[in-house]
Amino acid sequence: MTKNMKQKSLTAKTIDLRIALFATVLVAGALLLTAQAHAAALDQFKSFVSSTQSARGEFTQQLVKVDSGTTKVSNKSTGTFTFARPGKFIWTYQKPYEQLLQADGEKLYIYDKDLNQVTIKKLGDALGSSPAAILFGSNDLEKNFTLKEAGTKNGLEWLEATPKAKDTTFDHIGIGLRNGAPEAMELRDSFGQVSLLSFTKFEKNPPLPANQFKFAVPKGADVFQ
Template structure:
């Protein structure tokens, strides 16, 4: 399943010097809705170059969310794919295959990046959170899922000026995905019906 995930915001200057954990808790508490753009890359080890890290070509798209559990995450390049949640179910639509996969939202989110960014404010119920130092001009927060049956072993969140600018996702297979965010708009008006999924004409639907 495509990696879900995250955000950039402009907030109070006083948060700029705060710890990553304080910045993130403030972001979650004050951001009820948001929209913006993302870029996602996979990190691969280049064995021909003595194991040096190598970034894959970027995927990019847009996102919007309304807490708790409503979001639209759209991959636009290099292929089109839609992940949409209406608060109860998650719909994954592959345009090329004209295929929709439907999952119960609670099971699909769990201790995932989406639960951090789009879920409720109960972060410490599902994650162990701790400071992870400064890197690339960002204060980093490490989130480790408490559940043992999740897709991710560790999630890093890079913050600056009180908002997430990047995420680093390490899965159970040792793969790493990097997400960066831009053009973030905080708390725009979003009607509830905007998150209602409409099955595209002729699409095959699979329930999981």
């Protein structure tokens, strides 16, 4: 992919989707790792709210489409993340190309290394009513989402979260776990697309430097606000 083609592909919709995916992964990972091995998925979700203030780990993300009975997997990306409530995070895409989403509690910084370009947004405006609001908001989960147990599938216990608002990115969010640890996520949008997410090396409440989330604009980068 050329630099110009890549620049065109990084639309506002793509960025908003990545923000939503980021927050949902962190919510699921942290809540599941705080639970007992055989606790119900909903109990694990509520345990996260009360016990997890920060976390870090690694993620894999890919898009799945079903066309004429054939399943197609595309747009695979991997990277790392760190977060601390309220409203602070570092979400780094490492492959297939590098991109950084970082928030300091007030502003969101989106940095594309290849383009040496930084876009700055107000954090509240950027997150809106997406699943990210779960992580950075009041954590009154059942105010914004309908939560229910979704049974067992492929050896995993599932929790389903359905947004009560009609203007969110995802229609349904599924979280799969085994022995108290997250192994899979399914995020379904209104177009029938499914984003699959998995994460590893999840560390709950790690010690973080006071300036961990302070963003420094790279030398020579173009800045847009």
